[in-house]
Amino acid sequence: MFEEPESLDHLVQRIARQAREASYGVAVAKTEHKNAVLSRLATLIESSAEDLGAANEKDLAVGREQGLSKALLDRLALTPERIASMAEGVRQVASLPDPVGTEIGQLKPDSGIDIRKVRVPIGVVGIIYESRPNVTVDCAALCLKSGNACILRGGREAFHSNQALAALVRQALEEEGMDSNAVQLIPTTDRTALGFLLKQDQYVHCIVPRGGEGLIRYVVENSNIPVIKHFEGICSLYLDSEADLQMAREIAVNAKCQRPGVCNAIENLVVHRSFAAAHLAEIAQALANEGVELRADVEAGAILHRAGIGYRTAAEEDWSTEYLDLILSIRVVSSADEAISFINRYGSQHSDSIITTNEATARRFLRAVDSSTVYWNASTRFTDGYEFGLGAEIGISTDRLHARGPMGLEELCTYKYEVHGKGEVRK
Amino acid sequence: MFEEPESLDHLVQRIARQAREASYGVAVAKTEHKNAVLSRLATLIESSAEDLGAANEKDLAVGREQGLSKALLDRLALTPERIASMAEGVRQVASLPDPVGTEIGQLKPDSGIDIRKVRVPIGVVGIIYESRPNVTVDCAALCLKSGNACILRGGREAFHSNQALAALVRQALEEEGMDSNAVQLIPTTDRTALGFLLKQDQYVHCIVPRGGEGLIRYVVENSNIPVIKHFEGICSLYLDSEADLQMAREIAVNAKCQRPGVCNAIENLVVHRSFAAAHLAEIAQALANEGVELRADVEAGAILHRAGIGYRTAAEEDWSTEYLDLILSIRVVSSADEAISFINRYGSQHSDSIITTNEATARRFLRAVDSSTVYWNASTRFTDGYEFGLGAEIGISTDRLHARGPMGLEELCTYKYEVHGKGEVRK
Numbered sequence: 083m084f085e086e087p088e089s090l091d092h093l094v095q096r097i098a099r100q101a102r103e104a105s106y107g108v109a110v111a112k113t114e115h116k117n118a119v120l121s122r123l124a125t126l127i128e129s130s131a132e133d134l135g136a137a138n139e140k141d142l143a144v145g146r147e148q149g150l151s152k153a154l155l156d157r158l159a160l161t162p163e164r165i166a167s168m169a170e171g172v173r174q175v176a177s178l179p180d181p182v183g184t185e186i187g188q189l190k191p192d193s194g195i196d197i198r199k200v201r202v203p204i205g206v207v208g209i210i211y212e213s214r215p216n217v218t219v220d221c222a223a224l225c226l227k228s229g230n231a232c233i234l235r236g237g238r239e240a241f242h243s244n245q246a247l248a249a250l251v252r253q254a255l256e257e258e259g260m261d262s263n264a265v266q267l268i269p270t271t272d273r274t275a276l277g278f279l280l281k282q283d284q285y286v287h288c289i290v291p292r293g294g295e296g297l298i299r300y301v302v303e304n305s306n307i308p309v310i311k312h313f314e315g316i317c318s319l320y321l322d323s324e325a326d327l328q329m330a331r332e333i334a335v336n337a338k339c340q341r342p343g344v345c346n347a348i349e350n351l352v353v354h355r356s357f358a359a360a361h362l363a364e365i366a367q368a369l370a371n372e373g374v375e376l377r378a379d380v381e382a383g384a385i386l387h388r389a390g391i392g393y394r395t396a397a398e399e400d401w402s403t404e405y406l407d408l409i410l411s412i413r414v415v416s417s418a419d420e421a422i423s424f425i426n427r428y429g430s431q432h433s434d435s436i437i438t439t440n441e442a443t444a445r446r447f448l449r450a451v452d453s454s455t456v457y458w459n460a461s462t463r464f465t466d467g468y469e470f471g472l473g474a475e476i477g478i479s480t481d482r483l484h485a486r487g488p489m490g491l492e493e494l495c496t497y498k499y500e501v502h503g504k505g506e507v508r509k
Numbered sequence: 510m511f512e513e514p515e516s517l518d519h520l521v522q523r524i525a526r527q528a529r530e531a532s533y534g535v536a537v538a539k540t541e542h543k544n545a546v547l548s549r550l551a552t553l554i555e556s557s558a559e560d561l562g563a564a565n566e567k568d569l570a571v572g573r574e575q576g577l578s579k580a581l582l583d584r585l586a587l588t589p590e591r592i593a594s595m596a597e598g599v600r601q602v603a604s605l606p607d608p609v610g611t612e613i614g615q616l617k618p619d620s621g622i623d624i625r626k627v628r629v630p631i632g633v634v635g636i637i638y639e640s641r642p643n644v645t646v647d648c649a650a651l652c653l654k655s656g657n658a659c660i661l662r663g664g665r666e667a668f669h670s671n672q673a674l675a676a677l678v679r680q681a682l683e684e685e686g687m688d689s690n691a692v693q694l695i696p697t698t699d700r701t702a703l704g705f706l707l708k709q710d711q712y713v714h715c716i717v718p719r720g721g722e723g724l725i726r727y728v729v730e731n732s733n734i735p736v737i738k739h740f741e742g743i744c745s746l747y748l749d750s751e752a753d754l755q756m757a758r759e760i761a762v763n764a765k766c767q768r769p770g771v772c773n774a775i776e777n778l779v780v781h782r783s784f785a786a787a788h789l790a791e792i793a794q795a796l797a798n799e800g801v802e803l804r805a806d807v808e809a810g811a812i813l814h815r816a817g818i819g820y821r822t823a824a825e826e827d828w829s830t831e832y833l834d835l836i837l838s839i840r841v842v843s844s845a846d847e848a849i850s851f852i853n854r855y856g857s858q859h860s861d862s863i864i865t866t867n868e869a870t871a872r873r874f875l876r877a878v879d880s881s882t883v884y885w886n887a888s889t890r891f892t893d894g895y896e897f898g899l900g901a902e903i904g905i906s907t908d909r910l911h912a913r914g915p916m917g918l919e920e921l922c923t924y925k926y927e928v929h930g931k932g933e934v935r936k
Contacts, residue, residue: 308908336935
C-alpha cells in the first residue's frame with residue numbers, strides 16, 4: 083500500500099486554506115503574544131547561525147556552478163553579520179507599535195448608531211520575491227506583527243536558505259503556542275505552483291510581488307487576487323528658475339550619487355531655461371566629478387559643450403529609463419508647468435522634487451505632479467519606510483490603491499466598521 | 510477615398526488615453542468648478558426629460574421584444590420621477606464636501622523634512638455596470654466630484670439611455686470649460702471591448718464592477734487593472750443567550766423583511782441554544798407572519814415543529830446562499846464562539862450582527878467576526894453610504910484592500926505624500 087503523492091495544485095490549495103484558517107487566530111492575537119514569537123525568532127536566528135550558514139552555502143554552491151554573477155551571489159550570501167542584522171530587524175519589528183485595533187475614524191449618523199472605523203489585518207498576504215533570503219524573515223515578521231498570516235514564495239537561487247529560515251519562523255510560532263501555519267513557505271519554486279497560488283482568491287487576500295519587472299508582470303497577468311505592485315522608480319529633480327544654487331547642486335548630487343542603484347535615486351534632471359543658462363555648467367561639473375555619465379537634450383548639450391563637460395545626446399527612451407547606475411539625463415524646459423507635464427509623462431509616479439524659493443510655484447508642483455511622494459527643496463532619496471518613520475517597510479508601492487509609497491505595518495492592515503446600537507432598525 | 514474604420518482595440522485604447530490626459534486637469538480642478546459642472550448637469554437632465562424618455566423608450570421596446578422580465582424592464586425604465594430624482598442626486602453630490610486636498614496625516618522624521626499625507630484622486634476609474642441607466646449619472650457625478658476621470662461601460666439593455674445620459678454629462682463638462690473626456694462611455698456593449706478595457710493598466714487605475722456574479726468574475730479573471738469588487742452579501746444575525754427578546758424580534762424582522770432584495774438583508778439567523786429553547790418560536794412566528802419562508806437545522810426544526818410553525822429542513826448550501834427574497838435559514842449553536850466560526854465560514858464578510866446585553870460577548874463578536882461591518886444590537890440594514898453619513902456611495906465593496914464596505918467620495922481617492930524641506934539630503 084502507498085499513498086498517492088499530493089498533486090501540486092492540491093498542495094498549494096491546502097497551504098492557502100491552512101493560512102486562512104490560521105489567519106483568524108493571528109488577527110485577534112494579543113500584542114504581547116506576537117512580540118513573544120518575534121523575540122523567540124530573533125533568538126533562534128542567532129543560535130542557528132551555523133546551520134543557516136550551511137544551508138546558504140548549498141545555495142551559493144549551486145549558484146557558483148550555474149555561473150551566477152558576483153552581484154547576485156553577494157545578494158544571496160548570508161554572512162554572520164547579515165544573520166545578526168536579521169535577528170536585530172526582527173527585534174525592531176517587535177518594538178514597533180501594534181497597528182491592529184486602532185480606531186481610525188468615527189461616524190455618528192442621525193439614526194443613532196455609533197460607527198467606529200477600526201484598523202484590522204488584511205488576512206492572508208502572499209509575498210513573491212526573488213533572490214535575497216532575508217526577505218523571508220523580514221516579511222514574516224512584518225505580517226505577523228500586523229496580524230496577518232502569510233504565504234512566502236521565494237526565488238530558486240535561495241531555496242535552501244529560505245527553507246531553513248522559514249523553519250525557524252515556524253519553530254518560533256510553535257514554541258509560543260501560535261498556529262505555525264500563520265507563516266508558510268511554498269516548498270517549490272516551480273512557476274506552476276506560483277500560478278496555482280495566484281488563483282487562491284478564496285483564501286488569499288493580497289499578493290505583494292517584490293522583484294524584477296518580468297516577475298511582477300507575470301503576477302499581474304495571472305492573479306485573481308489583488309496585487310500591490312512594487313515597480314521601478316523613474317524619478318526627476320526639477321531645478322526651477324528661482325532655485326537656490328547651492329541647494330540645487332547638493333541635492334542633485336545626493337539624489338543621483340548617494341546610492342544610484344535604488345528606486346528613489348533620480349534618473350532625470352529637469353532644468354528651467356534661465357537657471358540652466360546661469361548654473362547648469364556648475365551643477366553638471368559637480369555631477370561629472372562624482373563620475374556621473376550625462377545624457378543631455380540639445381539645449382543642455384550646448385551648455386555642457388561650451389563648458390567643456392563630456393556628455394552624450396539623450397535619446398527618447400532615456401527619459402523613461404531607470405538606469406540604477408551613475409547615469410543622468412538632463413532636459414531643459416521653459417516653465418514649471420512644462421516640467422510638471424514632462425514628469426507626469428515620462429516618470430513612474432514614484433518620487434520627484436522641485437528646488438525653488440518661490441512658494442506658489444512649489445505648491446503648484448506639489449499638487450500637480452502625480453507621484454506618490456513629491457518634494458520641495460529636499461532629496462528624493464528620503465522615500466523609504468525608515469526615513470518616513472514607519473519603522474520598517476515591506477516595500478515601496480507603486481500602486482495607487484490601498485498603499486502608495488512606503489508600505490509599513492499600517493499599510494498591511496485594512497479596516498472594519500464596528501457599530502454599536504441600542505436596538506436601531508432601518509426605517 | 511475613405512478612412513479605415515478604427516479597430517475596437519484602438520478605439521478602447523484611445524478612450525483610455527484620453528481619460529488619462531483629462532484626469533490631470535480634473536485632479537486639480539477647483540471645487541467650485543466641479544460643482545458648476547454638476548449643477549449644469551442637473552439642469553440639463555431636467556430640461557432633457559423628454560429626450561431621455563424617448564431614448565429610454567427605444568431600450569424598453571427592444572427589451573419587450575426580447576422578452577425581458579417585468580422586474581428587469583422596471584429597473585430599466587426612466588420615468589419622469591426617476592429623471593427628476595437623478596437630477597436631485599447630482600445636486601446632492603455637488604453639496605457634499607470635496608475630498609481632494611484634505612490633509613490626512615503628518616510625519617516628522619529626525620531628518621527634519623516635513624511630510625504631509627494628502628488625499629488625492631485615484632486617477633482614471635472604470636465603472637462596469639448592468640441594467641440601471643441612472644448608474645451612468647450617479648457614477649459620473651461621484652467620480653467628477655472626487656477629481657477622477659471615468660470610463661463607463663453600461664449594459665446592453667440600457668444602451669440608448671446610457672448614450673443619452675453620457676451625452677448630457679459631456680455637454681455639461683464642455684459648457685463649463687472642462688475637458689469632456691473626463692467622462693466617456695464605451696460606445697459598444699461588445700464584451701471584446703470590455704476585455705480590451707481591462708488591459709489598459711497603462712492609463713486606467715481602478716475598475717469597479719457593479720453587477721451580477723458572472724460579470725464580476727469575468728472582470729476579475731481578465732483584468733490587469735486593480736478591481737474593487739461589489740459581490741453579494743450573505744449576512745447573519747446572531748441572537749445570543751443574553752439577547753433582549755423584544756430587540757431580537759424587531760431586528761430579526763427588520764433585517765430580513767424591510768427590503769429583502771438587497772445585499773445587507775440577512776440570510777441566516779443564528780440562535781444560541783438556550784435562547785432558542787425559550788424564544789425561537791415567538792421570533793419565528795413574527796417572521797412567518799411577514800411571509801418569510803423558514804429553513805431550519807434539525808434542532809431549530811424541532812422547536813418550530815412543536816410550535817406548529819411551517820419550515821423546510823435547511824441543506825448545506827442554504828448556509829451560504831444569498832436568497833435576496835423572503836427566505837431565512839435558522840441555525841442553533843451552543844456558544845458565541847460557534848456563532849463566530851459559523852459566520853466566518855459561511856458568510857460573505859459583508860454585514861453581521863449580534864444581539865446581546867453582555868458587553869464582553871459583544872466585544873469578542875465585534876473583533877472576531879471578519880466582516881466589513883459588524884453590529885452590536887442593531888440591524889444589518891444600515892450598511893449603506895447614505896446611512897453611514899457618507900452622502901452617497903458608488904457601491905459597497907466586498908474587497909478588503911483600499912475600500913471596504915460603503916464606498917463614497919473619500920474611497921474614490923488615494924493619497925500622496927507632499928514633503929517640505931530646507932535643502933535636506935540623505936546621509
